[in-house]
Amino acid sequence: MRNPRNDQVGSDSSGSEPERTCVLSGEAAARDSLVRLAISPDGEVLPDVHARAPGRGAWIGVSRDTLEKALAKGKLKGALARAFKGAPLAIPDDLADRIERALVRALTDRLGLELKAGFLLLGSDRIAEHARSGRVTWLAHAADAGEDGARKLDQAWRVGEEAEGTGLRGLALPLDRATLSVALGRDNVVHLALTDRGAAQRIAAPLQRLLRFQGRAEAAGLEIDNGPAPAAAPATTN
Template identity: 60%
Template sequence: MTERKCIVSGDRADPDMLVRLALGPDGEVLPDIRAKAPGRGAWIGVTRADLETALAKGKLRGALARAFKTGELQIPDTLPDLIETGLRKALLDRLGLEAKASMVLTGSEKIEVACRKGIVNLLLHAADAAADGNRKLDQALRVGRQAEGTDLAGIVLPVDRSALSMAMGRDNVVHIAVTDSRAASRLRAALGRLESYLGCATGAPVHGERDSANALGA
């Protein structure tokens, strides 16, 4: 797909990093996270805080009216919540799919071994993971990548262990390692959209993917 223009900021970006809004038959505007809904769509690429400001000041309504070419709109007050919930679900669904395809490792001991072997493309930590556990695996990641002395580390997810465990159908999932490069890319894309919306984006594929080690001289 070609780039899409954010109706709030006017910036253009890859649609994979934006959120599509769709107009329902009853005139209600709802998030279309997978961009599959029929009909005209409007794209947003701002943070939740910026969206809430645009909603409160009426800027979002005006932008949507122009995008959908109608003023008969119903914008739920909960739209920012609905988008965040949808993006979180998309990330958790992707984690579940990768787990079913045996593309991920869980369990600190297994992950540490894989990290030290240098075969981990993406290292993830639950939001409520213990700092000591994170540091231990981050250090193993740097050793395996020959990146000691750098700030290379896993990504702390905006999702806790309870949600991770439920999504992946496993008990007490605190850390996740991905050894397959394509699976890592898919997960990083889903995570990137959520991070961008929450205003805590870590940027391009870094911190946990193998290419970042090269950028750091590993």
């Protein structure tokens, strides 16, 4: 089946996970793994990471480095002109910065929602207690977390999962403690853990998209719910 290069939001009616095609690479991928671009009322191309803006959209699934090269060589302008059917558009010079900021915001917003729902744990002592008792399904550390503190929590998690001697460890997030602290409204957020597998899956999509855009393809391919594999969950339409 031919994959469209652009779409109207909400145009999917099938129950399967929709795919989109990157306007730069020509490769098709799950919609949730790509970044949608939309045109503002004044014709400016802007990131629409939640894919909610009305009208036609264009999708990209390349790294920031590839995007910036395409922008410098005029390839992005040509690709978007085709995707938006010749509509007048202006591409901001800092489009890559805007996309990365939007992806970071999408991830931190999701973390905030899980915190409000009671699924996100903060604080080394609290995380260690839950980890040792097998109540942690996902563990992560700020980019600037101390090696010693991260190692101790990783060990506590392996104990709780009866996975001693394996390589099970928390993820190194692409966010530092200052960013996490501001986003979550708490002081000195260095380590994070989730107690719900569904929450871990909800974190996966925004985290993977950010990692891919940053060029960390190997990290983005990791299983984000880095505990034992959960049972399959029903598909959603969000």
